[in-house]
Amino acid sequence: MEALAAVLDAPQERFRLRSVDIARPGPGQVLVRVKAAGICHTDLIFASGAMGSPFPLILGHEGAGLVEAVGPGVAHVAPGDKVLLTFDSCGGCPTCRSASPAYCHSFMALNFACIDAEGGSPAQDPGGGRVAARFFGQSSFASLCIGSARNVVKLPADADLGVLAPLGCGVQTGVGGVLRSLGARAGSTLVVMGGGAVGLSAILGGGIAECASIILIEPRPERRALGLELGATHAIDPAAEDAAVAVRAILPAGADYVFDTSGNVAALESAFAMLGPRGTLGMVGVPSALDATLRLPIVPAISAGFTVKGIIEGDSDPQSFLPELVALHAAGRLPVERFVRFYPFSEINEAIADAHAGHCVKAVLRID
Numbered sequence: 163m164e165a166l167a168a169v170l171d172a173p174q175e176r177f178r179l180r181s182v183d184i185a186r187p188g189p190g191q192v193l194v195r196v197k198a199a200g201i202c203h204t205d206l207i208f209a210s211g212a213m214g215s216p217f218p219l220i221l222g223h224e225g226a227g228l229v230e231a232v233g234p235g236v237a238h239v240a241p242g243d244k245v246l247l248t249f250d251s252c253g254g255c256p257t258c259r260s261a262s263p264a265y266c267h268s269f270m271a272l273n274f275a276c277i278d279a280e281g282g283s284p285a286q287d288p289g290g291g292r293v294a295a296r297f298f299g300q301s302s303f304a305s306l307c308i309g310s311a312r313n314v315v316k317l318p319a320d321a322d323l324g325v326l327a328p329l330g331c332g333v334q335t336g337v338g339g340v341l342r343s344l345g346a347r348a349g350s351t352l353v354v355m356g357g358g359a360v361g362l363s364a365i366l367g368g369g370i371a372e373c374a375s376i377i378l379i380e381p382r383p384e385r386r387a388l389g390l391e392l393g394a395t396h397a398i399d400p401a402a403e404d405a406a407v408a409v410r411a412i413l414p415a416g417a418d419y420v421f422d423t424s425g426n427v428a429a430l431e432s433a434f435a436m437l438g439p440r441g442t443l444g445m446v447g448v449p450s451a452l453d454a455t456l457r458l459p460i461v462p463a464i465s466a467g468f469t470v471k472g473i474i475e476g477d478s479d480p481q482s483f484l485p486e487l488v489a490l491h492a493a494g495r496l497p498v499e500r501f502v503r504f505y506p507f508s509e510i511n512e513a514i515a516d517a518h519a520g521h522c523v524k525a526v527l528r529i530d
């Protein structure tokens with residue numbers, strides 16, 4: 163079927179909107195007519211070529227739309243259903259079977275390889291050339307995309323696809339990171355480093371968890387202000403003062419949790435001075451140097467019982483957790499519309515540039 167896709171022909175080029183042919187859904191697959199797709203930092207990493215991806219390539223991994231058709235063996239959605247797309251997983255490995263699909267043994271192959279195991283792709287140029295379109299099992303910067311039974315999640319009929327699109331990656335990473343990965347308890351204390359879409363979602367997660375203190379560390383004044391409006395109890399400018407000293411002034415015993423979305427090594431190392439007894443550092447921010455390492459002060463880590471935890475997708479099990487987030491949004495407890503900015507599909511390059519420069523918190527493309 164003919165679709166309009168934002169194709170990246172080579173690393174760091176502009177996206178070009180052009181016609182591609184999308185295959186019919188195979189066994190276990192779902193063809194989705196995409197109506198909206200969020201832009202996430204991981205799109206920018208893959209667009210840079212740093213991951214060695216095949217080109218030409220269709221990115222996009224926060225898709226939302228309507229089911230167009232389902233392949234054999236797909237029973238949980240039907241044509242016409244509103245759906246969210248999220249990360250893919252195999253369903254059969256030990257971590258998938260223990261409801262932790264974010265750590266699927268095949269996560270890299272299913273989400274990052276951008277082509278299937280045989281080297282094929284559901285998208286082709288009109289001339290027949292392969293266009294890689296299995297990014298996060300979706301490649302949703304296109305008017306049609308192929309998802310799987312595991313990464314297509316049914317939405318209520320009245321769902322707002324544009325506002326909810328970012329739930330599929332950034333929002334579930336932030337909210338799930340606090341609720342599921344850190345397991346934040348009522349009355350606990352949380353520091354969030356970085357006030358982008360994931361960090362602001364973590365602040366909302368801290369509110370849902372009823373954390374007693376939620377401290378945002380963020381250099382941009384407008385994002386500190388937004389964080390405070392969304393439930394942060396304090397905001398610290400790390401350019402103006404030593405963030406660890408400022409956290410200790412608020413929490414003399416240290417924080418229960420530090421949630422890092424910055425990927426900044428110096429910021430991460432300062433987290434050890436912020437953590438209190440039995441504190442946990444949760445890491446979701448990917449550093450610009452993919453081989454970056456962290457210096458861990460061993461004796462304080464032992465004596466205070468620190469935990470350092472890497473986090474993918476907020477430890478989400480999407481078929482159950484995304485509907486929980488949709489219900490929280492409907493109840494007014496997850497106002498993601500406060501940090502979403504919409505762009506027409508034709509302005510994808512402007513949206514990417516704004517996301518890269520931090521001029522918007524969460525860019526969402528409207529695709530028709």
Ligand SMILES: [Zn+2]
Binds near residue numbers: 266
């Ligand atoms: Zn798996």
Ligand SMILES: [Zn+2]
Binds near residue numbers: 202203205223
């Ligand atoms: Zn993402």
